[in-house]
Amino acid sequence: MDRDVNRELLKLAAFEGDELEAFLPRWKFTAEKVRLTDKEIAFAIDTYIPQNWDIKYLGVRKLIGAYLRELADIVSTPQLKEQGVKIVYGILPAIANYYYAAKNAGGDGIFIGFPDLMMVNTLNSFFHSAAPFLYEAEKYGFTYGCRHCPLNKMRVAAYVTGTIAAPDLIWSWGFNCDEGPKTDEMIQGITGKQWKYHISRVPHDSRFDEDEATMETRLKFMSDQMKLGVQAIKEATGYEITDADLAQANKDIGRIGFKVGMLTQLATTADPPVLGGEVLTMMQQVMTVPFNTGFKYVEEAIDILTKEIRQAIKKGEGVMPKGTPRVGFYNVPFCVPWVGKYFRDNGVIISFSHALTLSKKQMSPSKYPNDPWMSAAEAWARNGMCMNLNGEANSIIEKIETCHPDGMILGFFDFDRWLGAQQKIIAKLVQERTGVPSYYIEADFWDDRDYSPESLKTRIESVCQIINARKAQQDAAK
Amino acid sequence: MKEILQELDKLSSARPLDIIKKKKDGKKIVEYFGDFVPEQWITAGGAESFLICKGGDPQPPEATLDYMLRFMNPLAATMAGSYLLGLDAVMPIADSVTIQQHDSHYGRMTEILEYKGLPVYKIGVPADYTVGISREYYRNELREYRAYLEKLIGHPIADDDIRACYAKTNRINALLREIDELRKKDNPPITFSDFIRLNHYTLRLGYDTSIDALTKIAAELKTAPGAHKDGAPRILIMGRAVALGDYIVPSIIESAGGAIACEFLDEAIRPFHSDISTEGDVVDAYASAIYDDRVPQCIFQPAWETRFAHLKELIRDYRIDGVLWYQLSFDEIYDMEFTCLSKWLSEIKVPVMKLETSYEYSREAMAPLTTRLESFVESLKEAK
Numbered sequence A: 001m002d003r004d005v006n007r008e009l010l011k012l013a014a015f016e017g018d019e020l021e022a023f024l025p026r027w028k029f030t031a032e033k034v035r036l037t038d039k040e041i042a043f044a045i046d047t048y049i050p051q052n053w054d055i056k057y058l059g060v061r062k063l064i065g066a067y068l069r070e071l072a073d074i075v076s077t078p079q080l081k082e083q084g085v086k087i088v089y090g091i092l093p094a095i096a097n098y099y100y101a102a103k104n105a106g107g108d109g110i111f112i113g114f115p116d117l118m119m120v121n122t123l124n125s126f127f128h129s130a131a132p133f134l135y136e137a138e139k140y141g142f143t144y145g146c147r148h149c150p151l152n153k154m155r156v157a158a159y160v161t162g163t164i165a166a167p168d169l170i171w172s173w174g175f176n177c178d179e180g181p182k183t184d185e186m187i188q189g190i191t192g193k194q195w196k197y198h199i200s201r202v203p204h205d206s207r208f209d210e211d212e213a214t215m216e217t218r219l220k221f222m223s224d225q226m227k228l229g230v231q232a233i234k235e236a237t238g239y240e241i242t243d244a245d246l247a248q249a250n251k252d253i254g255r256i257g258f259k260v261g262m263l264t265q266l267a268t269t270a271d272p273p274v275l276g277g278e279v280l281t282m283m284q285q286v287m288t289v290p291f292n293t294g295f296k297y298v299e300e301a302i303d304i305l306t307k308e309i310r311q312a313i314k315k316g317e318g319v320m321p322k323g324t325p326r327v328g329f330y331n332v333p334f335c336v337p338w339v340g341k342y343f344r345d346n347g348v349i350i351s352f353s354h355a356l357t358l359s360k361k362q363m364s365p366s367k368y369p370n371d372p373w374m375s376a377a378e379a380w381a382r383n384g385m386c387m388n389l390n391g392e393a394n395s396i397i398e399k400i401e402t403c404h405p406d407g408m409i410l411g412f413f414d415f416d417r418w419l420g421a422q423q424k425i426i427a428k429l430v431q432e433r434t435g436v437p438s439y440y441i442e443a444d445f446w447d448d449r450d451y452s453p454e455s456l457k458t459r460i461e462s463v464c465q466i467i468n469a470r471k472a473q474q475d476a477a478k
Numbered sequence B: 001m002k003e004i005l006q007e008l009d010k011l012s013s014a015r016p017l018d019i020i021k022k023k024k025d026g027k028k029i030v031e032y033f034g035d036f037v038p039e040q041w042i043t044a045g046g047a048e049s050f051l052i053c054k055g056g057d058p059q060p061p062e063a064t065l066d067y068m069l070r071f072m073n074p075l076a077a078t079m080a081g082s083y084l085l086g087l088d089a090v091m092p093i094a095d096s097v098t099i100q101q102h103d104s105h106y107g108r109m110t111e112i113l114e115y116k117g118l119p120v121y122k123i124g125v126p127a128d129y130t131v132g133i134s135r136e137y138y139r140n141e142l143r144e145y146r147a148y149l150e151k152l153i154g155h156p157i158a159d160d161d162i163r164a165c166y167a168k169t170n171r172i173n174a175l176l177r178e179i180d181e182l183r184k185k186d187n188p189p190i191t192f193s194d195f196i197r198l199n200h201y202t203l204r205l206g207y208d209t210s211i212d213a214l215t216k217i218a219a220e221l222k223t224a225p226g227a228h229k230d231g232a233p234r235i236l237i238m239g240r241a242v243a244l245g246d247y248i249v250p251s252i253i254e255s256a257g258g259a260i261a262c263e264f265l266d267e268a269i270r271p272f273h274s275d276i277s278t279e280g281d282v283v284d285a286y287a288s289a290i291y292d293d294r295v296p297q298c299i300f301q302p303a304w305e306t307r308f309a310h311l312k313e314l315i316r317d318y319r320i321d322g323v324l325w326y327q328l329s330f331d332e333i334y335d336m337e338f339t340c341l342s343k344w345l346s347e348i349k350v351p352v353m354k355l356e357t358s359y360e361y362s363r364e365a366m367a368p369l370t371t372r373l374e375s376f377v378e379s380l381k382e383a384k
Helices: A005-012 A016-035 A038-052 A059-077 A078-084 A099-107 A113-125 A129-137 A150-160 A179-191 A216-237 A243-269 A277-287 A296-315 A339-343 A370-381 A389-403 A423-433 A453-477 B002-024 B039-042 B059-063 B073-086 B104-115 B132-155 B159-182 B192-204 B208-222 B248-255 B282-292 B304-317 B332-347 B364-381
Strands: A086-090 A111-112 A169-174 A198-200 A327-328 A349-353 A408-411 A438-442 B028-033 B048-051 B095-102 B119-124 B235-242 B259-267 B322-328 B352-357
Touching: A005 A016, A005 A038, A005 A059, A005 B073, A016 A059, A038 A113, A038 A277, A038 A327, A038 A339, A059 A078, A059 A111, A059 A113, A059 A277, A059 A296, A078 A277, A078 A339, A086 A113, A099 A111, A099 A216, A099 A453, A111 B002, A113 A277, A113 B095, A113 B159, A113 B282, A129 A150, A129 B104, A150 A179, A169 A179, A169 A216, A169 A408, A179 A198, A179 A370, A179 B259, A179 B332, A216 A370, A216 A408, A216 B132, A243 B159, A277 A349, A327 A389, A339 A349, A339 A453, A349 A389, A349 B235, A370 B208, A389 B039, A389 B104, A408 A423, A408 A453, A408 B048, A408 B235, A423 A438, A423 B104, A423 B235, B002 B028, B002 B192, B002 B208, B028 B039, B028 B208, B039 B132, B039 B159, B095 B104, B095 B132, B095 B235, B104 B119, B119 B132, B132 B282, B159 B208, B192 B208, B192 B259, B192 B282, B235 B304, B248 B259, B248 B364, B259 B304, B304 B332, B322 B332, B322 B364
Parallel strands: A086 A111, A086 A169, A169 A198, A327 A349, A327 A408, A408 A438, B028 B048, B028 B095, B095 B119, B235 B259, B235 B322, B322 B352
Antiparallel strands: none
């Protein structure tokens, strides 16, 4: 290929000047490690990214750059480990604050990251190219037919292919799912004890009439589990995570949370719509997934994008016409970004994600202001995704009342026996209680190999037709 | 033995009707799932207990599809699906449906029952069973359950009554162990099909009925001839469960000339190797026996190395020729364990066959299933 696609890609991702020249060799190394061919990179530059991401905004391009940098760090872990850097991984969902606190404690002596998520996310969101790794995991025993989580598959594949180093510790949170922590046991089983893990587990034992955030014994148990996790990091890395480290992490995340909240508020209320929910969700992710590169690059993207969005609103310029109906998602499938495009093609825009939008309860003051562990457990229990089905339905309903979507889309978690299993009932409950049409779509958030555009197109078209018709009726009635 | 089993089968089938009658007489009814629910406490309190352990029928799992993801294991789905289809006569009249919460499949299926307004109670079972805080958490869950049960039945449950129930189930365990021991003979005098049925009956029937029947059967089997052809390959069946009613696969193996001499199952079988102490604190006695000190279930962590070590002991003690991995479809954690276990078994050169079931035993499905199982048995015979 005559084109220097790697350079083109970095330019698209808003790298320039010396920074671009300095990063280019690292990126080439990264592309090779994650098996991206020039052809795939060219496809991303020419088609996939422009088609699915609002790259007219510099902030969005900066965001892509931030993810490319993170990917580069992840594939450098084998070298970092050789240099004596301590490697700490985690899995989703977890409280990222502890990992950031570990980074604060260890600085360059410690690497933090959720490598499986970052690899699936970056490769599929921008290049549509995670599949070769997922096939690799299937060869290693993560059977195709059993519907395993693509993130867990990626973790196995990334390690067995030598793309990532064995961690000094992976702290696997099993507060939600069973498969995540068990994956680490499986990796040990098939590759050996050099893959070191610590797990935190909590049973799903709250009833519909119970509020997890007020179940003291359960909260105490979770907070104790978190203490054990932090202790395990200390033992594995030698770095003591101090209260100051944690306080700094909390402060940083609080600052980002405020900025993202502002941006979300601007974007979800603008008419005409100025931005799709995919970008917002990927920005929000820096608060729930630790970035080894820290907040710097994503925060810069947020700041720039916020300015751009304000200007767009002022000028009345949107990415869709005024009055476009909006849908909320359980979690916006940003790793299958063509889903958002299909909604737009059918006159509907994805506006927000339940999973990463904070509820009033989440934003209200803690009952445990002087106990950071209990406060963290309480924060976890206040998150809709961490509640029982009834609590989660109520949390979604609250967000519907705040964000006013014209429809809700559930599903896209067919691989998850906890977060994906209950969504059909939630769709029923939400529709019954709010009147907002709610649909369940069986699909995979991370990996579209089983759910091709062709198979989902008809479903999305039908959903959009109903949402458009309902919105038209409501507008006519006004 | 045949007559005794027939009688137990009749009594077991009549148990729901018996419970309905008792409900009319004012008894409290507790339907429950799982070993981590101390059934002895329900009985000690004077309520009627009824274990959820049915499987083997594809229709109940299908009935859950309007509510749940389709990639759920069919046994957990049967629990909710049987209620939805009206196939569980006890659940609609139960004063409590108590379900252990040890994995996501049961967790979410329990929520269908809650959604339908049933009086669900959950007992949390942390998977990291070796951790001190988890052991204490489970004990606390048990203490809360006792308080709940006492409120439900309207009076305190005496420790001595609980211990008396422990003693009875220990006696049942001892008799099952006695029978199990006979399966180490060259030609086991009881088939797995009968042994697992026997387990299921004892889980459904009263203690004394079970003790009486098991005593007679144990005595009879001591001098009984082998139940298989001489030299039949000895197979161990391993997986989550062979549920009540899910007897097709074992019977095909036995018809093909295989002897399932041993099982390694997590659910729908009495934990007959785990006696509960009749001394000291009743909560601690239960938790120690059933949670702390038992071979861990697949979902627990860490588990698989310990389970493999136990499997090797079983292979040695029962002189096993091959392992049948009996997996429920979409049971993702068992699927992952199999990946490790098949690797480790190949290192010690023990043949293993993986069989997945969605409880689909239609005529179309039976032919290839039978062929696979027969081939497995034949290959073990040839290797013997």
